[in-house]
Amino acid sequence: MSVQRHGVSIGLERTDGEFFLTMHVRGKLTHDDYQSLVPMLESAIEGVAHPKINVFFDATEMEGWEPRAAWDDLKLGVKHGRQFNRIAMLGNRRWQEMAARVGSWFIGGEARYFEDETEAMAWLGEDA
Known part of the structure; x- marks a missing residue:
């Protein structure tokens, strides 16, 4: 018997018109x-x-997207893409x-891939 782990932790903070979204994913979205x-x-x-959204997306335990969830992600990018400033x-x-590179096509800002959390957070904290 195999155990399939799944979970999504979401955090959202707001300072004036700026938002910081954090996500940690286990298993498939x-x-x-x-x-x-x-x-x-x-x-x-x-x-x-004019909301400005920065995202820290911890995908270290992520195994991918279900097809319908990938479609949901695309729709989110098309609808609100200009509002995303940086996605780490x-x-x-x-x-x-590769997913980070493709994701950057659908947002007004930048999406980057990191293997070090400190570097990712530093990049998100820079003025864009």
Whole structure:
């Protein structure tokens, strides 16, 4: 019998019109994960004229996306992509580096892959 671990931890902080979203994923991201994340994010940025979102995405325990969740991710990028300033993906697999590159095509800011959390957080803290 194999054990499949799944979980998503989400944190969201706001300072004026700037938002800091943190995500830690275990296993595969699912459509249900996006059903929780998207309304929370949209509710937070509602009424903010020009929200600026920085994201720390810990994918070190992530195994990928379900197909429907990948579609949800694309829709999120198309709808709110201009509002994403920087996305730092912390990972340990080659496909994650490619995912960060592809993800940057769908946002107004930058997405980068990191293997060191300190470097990722430093980059997110820089003025863009």
